[in-house]
Amino acid sequence: MTALAARLPAGRYGFRHVARMEWIKLRSLRSTWWTLVITVAGAIAIGVAVGINTRNGSGDLTNNALAGIIPALVLTSVLGVLTMTNEYSSGMIRSTLAAAPSRPLLLAAKAAVFGATALVVGEAASFISFFAGGAALSHGIAAPTLGEPGVLRAVLLSGASFGLVGLIGLGLGAMVRHSAAACAAVVGVLYVAPAMIGGVSHSVARYLPIFIVGNSLSTTKPQSCAPGAACVHSLSAWAGLGVIALYAVAALAIGGWLFARRDA
Amino acid sequence: MIEVRDLTKRYGPTVAVDALSFDVRPGAVTGFLGANGSGKSTTMRLILGLDRPDAGQARIGGRRLRDLRWPLREVGSLLEARAFHPGRTARDHLAALAASNDIARRRVDDVLGLVGLAGAARRRAGTFSLGMGQRLGIAAALLGDPPVLLLDEPVNGLDPAGIRWIRDLLRSLAAQGRAVFVSSHLISEMALLAEHLVVIGQGRLLADTSVAQMSAGASSLEEAFLALTEPSTEYRTARPAPAPATSAREGRS
Numbered sequence: 001m002t003a004l005a006a007r008l009p010a011g012r013y014g015f016r017h018v019a020r021m022e023w024i025k026l027r028s029l030r031s032t033w034w035t036l037v038i039t040v041a042g043a044i045a046i047g048v049a050v051g052i053n054t055r056n057g058s059g060d061l062t063n064n065a066l067a068g069i070i071p072a073l074v075l076t077s078v079l080g081v082l083t084m085t086n087e088y089s090s091g092m093i094r095s096t097l098a099a100a101p102s103r104p105l106l107l108a109a110k111a112a113v114f115g116a117t118a119l120v121v122g123e124a125a126s127f128i129s130f131f132a133g134g135a136a137l138s139h140g141i142a143a144p145t146l147g148e149p150g151v152l153r154a155v156l157l158s159g160a161s162f163g164l165v166g167l168i169g170l171g172l173g174a175m176v177r178h179s180a181a182a183c184a185a186v187v188g189v190l191y192v193a194p195a196m197i198g199g200v201s202h203s204v205a206r207y208l209p210i211f212i213v214g215n216s217l218s219t220t221k222p223q224s225c226a227p228g229a230a231c232v233h234s235l236s237a238w239a240g241l242g243v244i245a246l247y248a249v250a251a252l253a254i255g256g257w258l259f260a261r262r263d264a
Numbered sequence: 265m266i267e268v269r270d271l272t273k274r275y276g277p278t279v280a281v282d283a284l285s286f287d288v289r290p291g292a293v294t295g296f297l298g299a300n301g302s303g304k305s306t307t308m309r310l311i312l313g314l315d316r317p318d319a320g321q322a323r324i325g326g327r328r329l330r331d332l333r334w335p336l337r338e339v340g341s342l343l344e345a346r347a348f349h350p351g352r353t354a355r356d357h358l359a360a361l362a363a364s365n366d367i368a369r370r371r372v373d374d375v376l377g378l379v380g381l382a383g384a385a386r387r388r389a390g391t392f393s394l395g396m397g398q399r400l401g402i403a404a405a406l407l408g409d410p411p412v413l414l415l416d417e418p419v420n421g422l423d424p425a426g427i428r429w430i431r432d433l434l435r436s437l438a439a440q441g442r443a444v445f446v447s448s449h450l451i452s453e454m455a456l457l458a459e460h461l462v463v464i465g466q467g468r469l470l471a472d473t474s475v476a477q478m479s480a481g482a483s484s485l486e487e488a489f490l491a492l493t494e495p496s497t498e499y500r501t502a503r504p505a506p507a508p509a510t511s512a513r514e515g516r517s
Contacts, residue, residue: 007337007409008337008338009334009366011333013334013335013364013365013366017363017364018364020364021360021361021363021364024356024359024360024363025349025352025356028352028353028356028357029349029351029352086349090349090350091344091346092347092348092349093347094341094343094344094347095347095361095404097312097313097314098312098341098404099335099361099364100335100364101312101313101329101332101335102330261316263309263315263316264309
């Protein structure tokens, strides 16, 4: 016993180790890669389709090229959910917690690894969509360039939304734990609720994640109203990003609190 | 060494584990016996921190679970057969766990060889038979070469050769000075495997004794176990009708 215990190396397991475990877990599932490939391909395809069908160059061409971002975010949010819930459905959670019993540490490592992956993939989807959507323009319409006002910001923040929306999914997965229910919850919160609220109240709708992505982040100029019109201005791009980040933090905080308290 | 002290877990009005205290000592296989539903699995989950106890605590090597510095190097565990994602290969599954405790990558191949899965390392675990899944779980438990091992029903799903293999493996691990804690409801298996026994019924400790002592007063270990646990079993099968010569009072059942 003493001899066996004496072999324990110095130090202790920490964020770096748990993050490595989470990265191996994420990259060793084929479904991760399929989902990410479809996410990027889908975003690009929609951007190209909108580009081909654009006949009037006076609109926000950057926003047009990024039209595939919101549909693609469905997959990222669901992948975020599954990253958490597949631990429970497979039984893997027992192995995971045996290796890393600290649940706040585990969720932090999961969030960092998944958030960073979704961010990188999101930026790829956003930039490629932007250039592909621009290249698909015809009818003598010039493609937008990154140097034009607000364009680089719109492309960067659209990509960033993947990281944040993915984390909202991860947090919801930690709260709900059952894959089907958690997927329904994330699609309901992100897509169905806005569709209902958007029809009733624009002043509330502008704080909803999908409206923020569509009207504040992916636009060179946040959608606003004609002077004197009876509608509400969208949030500015940076305010919108801050609000989505708050949702992600809140989802992870509540999910983490439940994760730490509940029996696994 | 595992020290369990006053461990208690309630699910609503049901007390699953009731002020349970016992030690699992190094250098021996300690069997954990109890009828179905007696609280064996819950006790193991409490020791491993998967469930939160309502009272009491468990210590592993003198420390609480949350204070373990390298959990996989301090306690290895096998709970239910499937504690892996079916889409991941055996090697990736173990490599991920190894990374979390800074365990050298070659140890993954070592334990795969040890449990006889070297040839299936690149296969996705979802394609494994029950017995192979069990072997993968044992590989994960051994990954950190821990001085304490907890295994819940490890022979489930194994064929006779597999059962013999795990019996020899666990006995040799104990002989190396490790504390090995194994639950089972198979008394005959326990008689062959364990030196010490912890017996529970309805979450309470019924016996903490050596196999030799427990079977001493009865015709077999099985008889001793049944006599000990009968008052605390929730369900009861009808006994065969007593012979006509017995008293009227007994015959009424």
